[in-house]
Amino acid sequence: MTDTPRDRDTDDTDDTGIPAEAEAPAHGGAPSRRALLGWGGAGLALGAAVAGGAVAMAGGGDDIDPAGADTGDAVAFHGTHQAGIATPVQDRLHFAAFDVKTTDRAAFVQLLKDWTAAARRMTAGKAVGDGAYGGLAEAPPDDTGEALGLKPSRLTLTLGFGPSLFEKFDLGDRRPEALVDLPKFPGDNLEKSRTGGDLCVQACADDPQVAVHAIRNLARIGFGKVAVRWSQLGFGKTSSTTPGAQTPRNLFGFKDGTRNIAGTETDRLKKYVWAGESDGTKWMEGGSYLVARRIRMNIEVWDRTALQEQEDVFGRDKGEGAPVGKAKEHDAPFLKAMKPDAHVRLAHPDANGGITILRRGYSFTDGTDGLGRLDAGLFFLAYQRDPRKGFIPLQRKLSASDALNEYIQHVGSAVFAIPPGVRDADDWWGRALFSEEA
Amino acid sequence: MRAVRLSVVTAVAGATALVAVTGCTEKSDAKDGDAIQVTAADSTCDTSAKSVPAGQVTLRIENKGSKATEVEILFPDDRIVSEKENIGPGTKYTLTAEVKAGAYEVACRPGMKGHGVRQKLTVTGGGRTAERDPRLDKAVADYRAYAQEQADATLPAVKTFVKAVKDGDLAAAKKAYAPSRIGWERTEPVAESFGDIDPKVDTRADGLEEGQKWTGWHRLEKALWQDKKIGATEKTLADQLVTDLTDWQKRVGKAEITPTSMANGAKELLDEVATGKVTGEEERYSHTDLVDFKANVEGAQKSYELLKPVAGKNDPALTAELDKQFAALDKLLDKYRPSTDSYDFTSYDKVGKDDRKELSDAVNALAEPLSKLASAVVK
Numbered sequence A: 001m002t003d004t005p006r007d008r009d010t011d012d013t014d015d016t017g018i019p020a021e022a023e024a025p026a027h028g029g030a031p032s033r034r035a036l037l038g039w040g041g042a043g044l045a046l047g048a049a050v051a052g053g054a055v056a057m058a059g060g061g062d063d064i065d066p067a068g069a070d071t072g073d074a075v076a077f078h079g080t081h082q083a084g085i086a087t088p089v090q091d092r093l094h095f096a097a098f099d100v101k102t103t104d105r106a107a108f109v110q111l112l113k114d115w116t117a118a119a120r121r122m123t124a125g126k127a128v129g130d131g132a133y134g135g136l137a138e139a140p141p142d143d144t145g146e147a148l149g150l151k152p153s154r155l156t157l158t159l160g161f162g163p164s165l166f167e168k169f170d171l172g173d174r175r176p177e178a179l180v181d182l183p184k185f186p187g188d189n190l191e192k193s194r195t196g197g198d199l200c201v202q203a204c205a206d207d208p209q210v211a212v213h214a215i216r217n218l219a220r221i222g223f224g225k226v227a228v229r230w231s232q233l234g235f236g237k238t239s240s241t242t243p244g245a246q247t248p249r250n251l252f253g254f255k256d257g258t259r260n261i262a263g264t265e266t267d268r269l270k271k272y273v274w275a276g277e278s279d280g281t282k283w284m285e286g287g288s289y290l291v292a293r294r295i296r297m298n299i300e301v302w303d304r305t306a307l308q309e310q311e312d313v314f315g316r317d318k319g320e321g322a323p324v325g326k327a328k329e330h331d332a333p334f335l336k337a338m339k340p341d342a343h344v345r346l347a348h349p350d351a352n353g354g355i356t357i358l359r360r361g362y363s364f365t366d367g368t369d370g371l372g373r374l375d376a377g378l379f380f381l382a383y384q385r386d387p388r389k390g391f392i393p394l395q396r397k398l399s400a401s402d403a404l405n406e407y408i409q410h411v412g413s414a415v416f417a418i419p420p421g422v423r424d425a426d427d428w429w430g431r432a433l434f435s436e437e438a
Numbered sequence B: 001m002r003a004v005r006l007s008v009v010t011a012v013a014g015a016t017a018l019v020a021v022t023g024c025t026e027k028s029d030a031k032d033g034d035a036i037q038v039t040a041a042d043s044t045c046d047t048s049a050k051s052v053p054a055g056q057v058t059l060r061i062e063n064k065g066s067k068a069t070e071v072e073i074l075f076p077d078d079r080i081v082s083e084k085e086n087i088g089p090g091t092k093y094t095l096t097a098e099v100k101a102g103a104y105e106v107a108c109r110p111g112m113k114g115h116g117v118r119q120k121l122t123v124t125g126g127g128r129t130a131e132r133d134p135r136l137d138k139a140v141a142d143y144r145a146y147a148q149e150q151a152d153a154t155l156p157a158v159k160t161f162v163k164a165v166k167d168g169d170l171a172a173a174k175k176a177y178a179p180s181r182i183g184w185e186r187t188e189p190v191a192e193s194f195g196d197i198d199p200k201v202d203t204r205a206d207g208l209e210e211g212q213k214w215t216g217w218h219r220l221e222k223a224l225w226q227d228k229k230i231g232a233t234e235k236t237l238a239d240q241l242v243t244d245l246t247d248w249q250k251r252v253g254k255a256e257i258t259p260t261s262m263a264n265g266a267k268e269l270l271d272e273v274a275t276g277k278v279t280g281e282e283e284r285y286s287h288t289d290l291v292d293f294k295a296n297v298e299g300a301q302k303s304y305e306l307l308k309p310v311a312g313k314n315d316p317a318l319t320a321e322l323d324k325q326f327a328a329l330d331k332l333l334d335k336y337r338p339s340t341d342s343y344d345f346t347s348y349d350k351v352g353k354d355d356r357k358e359l360s361d362a363v364n365a366l367a368e369p370l371s372k373l374a375s376a377v378v379k
Helices: A033-040 A046-052 A105-123 A163-168 A208-222 A266-272 A299-303 A307-314 A343-347 A391-401 A431-435 B134-166 B170-186 B188-193 B217-227 B232-254 B259-277 B289-314 B316-334 B353-370 B373-378
Strands: A092-100 A156-161 A199-205 A226-237 A288-297 A362-368 A374-384 A408-418 B036-040 B045-047 B051-053 B055-063 B069-074 B080-087 B092-099 B102-108 B117-124
Touching: A092 A208, A092 A374, A105 A156, A105 A208, A105 A431, A199 A208, A199 A288, A199 A408, A208 A226, A226 B353, A299 A374, A307 A343, A343 A391, A374 A408, B036 B069, B036 B102, B045 B102, B045 B117, B055 B069, B055 B080, B069 B092, B080 B092, B080 B232, B134 B170, B134 B232, B134 B259, B134 B289, B170 B188, B170 B217, B170 B289, B188 B259, B217 B232, B259 B289, B259 B353, B259 B373, B289 B316, B289 B353, B289 B373, B316 B353, B316 B373
Parallel strands: B036 B055, B051 B117
Antiparallel strands: A092 A199, A092 A226, A156 A199, A156 A408, A226 A362, A288 A374, A288 A408, A362 A374, B036 B045, B055 B092, B069 B080, B069 B102, B102 B117
């Protein structure tokens, strides 16, 4: 990320994690003229910028493109960082975790190259290989075809390596220290079929068909070398990485995570999200660490919970999303005004020594669970520079005392090292891990 | 096992479907309208002409041998253009067929079995027939022979099964059930290409169309394992199974098989595994799914091995991958049988969810590159 239009000189709260800055165009809810000009240009209406998230940043972090989310444009695939982390959050998700089935390192490296080539084409809105039609009549086409005629829809594909991968290819000495196995948290009820994985691919797009197409084609290219272990569809992003956008609501009807890091906040991204030189793993520089959790929500129970209780659980009001005692969503919360076990009070950076993660979670509903209850919840995705300083201490605290625990359960879990971005047409996902000397 | 027939392999109605080519000007040693004399004996098959104009071709056959014989006109891939079975010693028969220009063979099969004694027959005329790599014709011919062998070997196994059913011997019938299906499962795409046989012999309860009577293997499977009884209906159905499979055995030679249909047929066998066997749906009462599974893989492998000389030259990386994946799947399947000489496999209800996933992954790993075999063959 080299050139950020939004000036950060007014932000003096960055390191302390004091909120009100992250999602708001400027302090106090009134956007500064400078911010507006920087993002949308003079002609861009304030209302659009605030409400719709109409300003968007394309690229893996290097290229700034004021193209809006609804134009269906392509997000640049190449960059210092992988796209799909700081990129403005798209509306839809298809996430898949894979088991590696081959022990042949060369075959696996070839798969990473094949996947990179396919991802490069799909994120540009092109079909895989020779396309979905026009080829040999007797053979299946290279591309499955369901995304034909659809726009790129800001598709991003983000690849990650799970801890178990490093054992499979005898890469133990290259496993980053930060890529720890997550501890068992109180209340976890993890299902094996929704947990772990040697690899993951996060596909985000504004069109669900585009996201599903991408994972489907990668899975197909991978048959014999990798097999899908589990996957998750998501809709209704529950967080935003776009400055000025309102925080979307989760399935409980609440805004959560308003203090999220915006894709434009270079400094906070560098501090909390991107792995750096000093972290000790050279091949991970510019990468990040992803924690994925499938959080089931007891929707029916929640829905018969009194409004006051609901608001107490979150520490926000339901209408505006303002913290207890405040008027606006982005107003700085007064934590002590909340109940001691309120979710915001426990999760807030101020209560956690400044711990900050970048959230990209999505809501999900996977039909019903056989007991007539909605199988629904939050597919939580958090990017951070080091899970030992990010998700783990935060979740330790939440799992012990969060009032929300009565209404949720963590049923799936995985952690991945997200390597840096694919730099150019000759580069491929994971090259630094598999090519360079340790 | 499916009600809908597979698309790739299609049966031809018969020799009459072939269009006569007229306007021939090329010189032939048999004149238009002249019959070819075929003299069949126990080890010879003499023909009076090696070439003939396209159109109606007549063979005047005389069996001078000591055994009944069968005479056929064959396409290069061994598909039958026209045939006459059971020509007794000392008897004569006139066989006619509409034949397009191209290369053919006349075969006499003394004793009505085996490869027979062959003579080349060139049919001349306007309109060139597409040349095909002779290695591919050989692959198709060999595969047809394999399909025939499987059908021939299936009938005795089916009769053993049927006898046990008719004897009311539940234990013996259960034991003979899965082995009776192996030949069928190995060559299922060919068998399914005759759209009428498959619904009679291999339909499951959920595959029945409205008003369709449930017959065949799976109906008997239910009687043996679920109802645990053999009644008069089952005995009648057992006889019907022999009748229907005899029909199949007789028609294998006429199935239209092409190099690409062989390649795609191999992939379809894996698809059968992926949709019916891995899930345990196919043999839901007997749980002998792994026997079918193994037979499907063997049949796919046979197709593949026959096409490999051509495919391997066009796309060596693909055949290397297929060799690897076939070996991996075989190895995985061997975990489920006490001995590789035996077709006794672990009952599928004893195969857990994780193991089923492992089998499913291995099937996908093979089926995906196998889907590229057809294009490697015709490159």
